[in-house]
Amino acid sequence: xxxxxxxxxxxxxxxxxxxxxxxxxxxxxxxxxxxxxxxxxxxxxxxxxxxxxxxxxxxxxxx
Ligand SMILES: [Zn+2]
Numbered sequence: 001x002x003x004x005x006x007x008x009x010x011x012x013x014x015x016x017x018x019x020x021x022x023x024x025x026x027x028x029x030x031x032x033x034x035x036x037x038x039x040x041x042x043x044x045x046x047x048x049x050x051x052x053x054x055x056x057x058x059x060x061x062x063x
Contacts, residue, residue: 007031 005012005023007030012023019028 001014002011003014003021004010005027006021007027008023010023012021014020017023019025022028022031
């Protein structure tokens with residue numbers, strides 16, 4: 001059985017896929033990160049740790 005991944009919408013195979021309804025571990029981790037982000041986010045309270053953990057990286061298509 002194949003279904004669109006709940007995250008990236010690519011075809012995800014259900015059989016033997018412990019990350020179902022996501023297609024892969026990658027999407028599973030992204031999904032998990034989104035959930036954790038919701039958990040730890042405190043509205044109205046800036047998080048300096050979060051800012052420090054996100055160094056300015058540019059990955060534009062300039063190559
Ligand atoms: Zn996916």
